[in-house]
Amino acid sequence: MDEAILAAVITTLRLAGTTTAILFVIGVPLAWWLAQHGSRGKLAIEAIVALPLVLPPTVLGFYLLIVLGPQGPLGDLWINWLGHPLAFTFSGLVIASCLYSLPFVVQPLQAAFESLDRHTLEAAWTLGASPWRAFWNIAVPQARRGFLIAAVLGFAHTVGEFGVVLMVGGNIAGETQVISIAIYEQVETLNYQAAHRLSAAMIVFSFIVLLAVYSWNRRQAGWWR
């Protein structure tokens, strides 16, 4: 495996890991709010969260490019603040991935929170537990499968993204070149052997991860029964 490919693998894992972590910080409170409230504003936010599911990645990528670019509001702010642009950088890629993978983290969490036994939370409150404590030791354990599915889907979906990355990240080796882009480049340059190796590795990696997760999930399902 040459260095460029190794760099692409590392970039991909870094991107997926960072994105999943950030999405948990944003997604858990958002999913909790969506699950607990029934206002009209909720529907609009639910629709916005689900947008990346239906939009072509290029649409999202195009507007992100505008917003993140040096002339864009966020890009401009970033240059003033940190001295370098956002588009075609790893940070820009993380922002794009967070938007792109948002529904894959929020929706399983929201579904898990909605199916919580509300009485157990209320029981915890009457027993003196603060909403925060009740959330951590009553809601989270009940929703743990939702957390697992959200993490796996968020991570896997980020590993598998292509269009948005291409639009806002370009193809800078060691910085923004992820595996999917590297494969695309190998195919473009008719280097089928390298493309094969990478693609096969992706399939094996994804399969092993999913298998591990599913078997863990199955054992988890009944650990207190």
Next chain:
Amino acid sequence: MSHIQAALALQRGAFELDVNIELTAGAITALLGPSGSGKSTILRALAGLQTPTRGNIRHAEQTWCDTVRRIWLSPQRRRCGVVFQDYALFDHYTVAQNIGYGVPAAQRQMQVNNWLERLDLVRVAGHYPAQLSGGQRQRVALGRALAMEPQLLLLDEPFSAVDFALRHRLRVELRELVERTQFPILLVSHDLDEVRQLAAQVYVLDDGRVLQSGVVEEVFAQPATLRVAEIVGWKNLLPVKHLRAGIAYGAWGALAVHAREGRGGWVGVRPEHLTIAAASPGLLHATLRHITDLGPVRELTCVTADGTHLYVLQTWRFVVPRLGETVVLSAAPEHLRYWQEDEHFMIAETHTI
């Protein structure tokens, strides 16, 4: 001695609740009424899980809620032990962890051991709720509520999820457990036996209003209105056309009552106070239609000539007439209640015999 006083008004859609409730320490007060009468809403408001539109709740010198003075104490600060209908146990915690959840860390070990012992749960202390029997789950829920040393204990239909055989034993256990408590206990129920066995005071609720309240025996023996009679298990309620010389007349026959003269209304008698005899001179004739085995007693269903059903409870010693035979029914006048037409104006429409 702590004491709870609550005035609660709440409106949600077409449902309107407006009640005054008083709970005394060391006794069980029951809220009795059909589903949808507002029992659970009152319980939730006392626990702080629901905000009333108007009203106040006072516990001894402390105000838990006052909508005028904008006081609202969170459920965390009220220390109300709640036993939910479905128990709401924490499935991922052991029995011991469930019981200790509401206890400060310093006393946890001691309190948990104490309640495991008292509730006969020592052997299953390390089990998870899914591994327990129905009765054990119920005791864990009770232990969890009691271990935090509550200022008020709220029981929401606590026996509805256990089978009949176990229910009686658990009720006896509960009564022994709460006999020496220093806090008030509220029991929400629609089970008459449960209220009779456990409660000292009762509030009879219907459609968000208190119809009658007082000592359980008195309310059950002297329902103020026809609707209360219906709710507290007076199965025999008969429409009266007129009352003359101490006899109430209806299409079903006649019965001697204490009142002398009166207009139309209703007369009621509990199944255990109706006596049955083989055909002989009498005021109320009926045909014996069914005999239902209720365990310690039998319920006899009799039908009068106009199709009115009457229910009689008899012990096993009583020699029952044969099915299809004509019988005479009677009751001592002191066990009969007579309500004049205008006394039951609020329920006349909903009542059918």
